[in-house]
Amino acid sequence: MISGYQSEILKEYEEIRSIENKNLKERIKEIKDKHPEIMEIDDEIKKLSVKLPLLILKSTTTEEDVEKLRDKIFDLRAKKLEALVSKGYSPEYLTIHYRCKKCSDTGYIGTKRCECFKDKLIKLHYKDSNLQSILSKYNFNDFDLSLFPNKTDPSYPTQKFTPFENMQRIYDFIVSQYIPNFNRTDVNLLFSGAAGTGKTFLSYCIAKELLDRGYLVVYKTADELIRILADIRFNKNQNLDDLITNCDLLIIDDLGSEQITEFSKTEFFNLLNKKLLLGKKMLISTNLVADDLDDRYDRRTSSRLIGNFKFMRFYTYDLRIEKKRRLNMRNRK
Ligand SMILES: [Zn+2]
DSSP states (O other), X not given: OOTTHHHHHHHHHHHHHHHHHHHHHHHHHHHHHHOHHHHHHHHHHHHHHHHHHHHHHOTTOXXXXXXXXXXXXXXXXXHHHHHHXXXXXXXXXXXXXXXXXXXXXXXXXXXXXXXHXXXXXXXXHHHHHTOTTTGGGOOGGGOOGGGSOSSOOTTOTTOSSOHHHHXXXXXXXXXXXXXXXXXXXXOEEEEEEOTTSSHHHHHHHHHHHHHXXXXXXXXXXXXXXXXXXXXXXXXXXHHHHHHHHHXXXXXXXXXXXXXXXXXXXXXXXXXXXXXXXXXXXXXXEESOOHHHHHHHSOHXXXXXXXXXXXXXXXXXXXXXXXXXXXXXXXXXX
16 A cells, blocks of 8 residues: 555544544533433443443452343433433434444454445545546446457558457456456556557556556556656655555556657656566556667667567557447448
């Protein structure tokens, strides 16, 4: 987990507990003012509850004495609830209200994190992913393989697979190997292909699936990434450095579209190198092919990309054109 998340979430629990304590105090005050007789029963319960352990410890106490006191407390509790309900209040009006009853708003059940802690972490991940608004529209169910033609693409006469077969192989790898084994794999992915061949769509689907499984996925276009690297370098932005370096998956979209300078080349190489050394996973998509990478970046960068990433080639007719073509055909019918 990124440092800072733990304390941010624990602080949130603290706030919830303090709000609920305050609410309870107000409810108690209200009952005290309006129905003091109910609070008198409550005071009596408290007094007897303090007596109970003392009684148990005393050597002269019999089991019957303890039982008697227990019964008395039990009866008073019932009397209090009855009184509350008869005045139109809920039986829980004078107890603290937990938003999560499982962990009493502490985030932990014993030493294990409660489900509600995980939900809060996912929310924080979404906030930091850069994808919050986009991802509601993308998931694997909407990934339409039939958009990829199952015949050889005339622009790529040398391809072994049709665009459909190729995409199916990529899709199957992602869905049945990459995602289920995400925490065990150190595979980095390099999606290469022309615009409109499904790279970004598939990246979004992967991001959503992993975020929903509790991983921290951060999405940046190459252009944004270079600006962030400058911010980290010149403004010593530690939080951003931590996020970019230690997230579970960093997605860099459209590598090669950024303005390439000596600074961007060096910083990109440094990031790549650091993440590879730390075993932190990346998914890079680019319109460039392997030879272009060599021209665009320096040798050491392209050799890291080619040597340490699983290269996946995307090709088809432009999907956006294909979608339009289908729409037109449907309208003509
Ligand atoms: Zn909980």
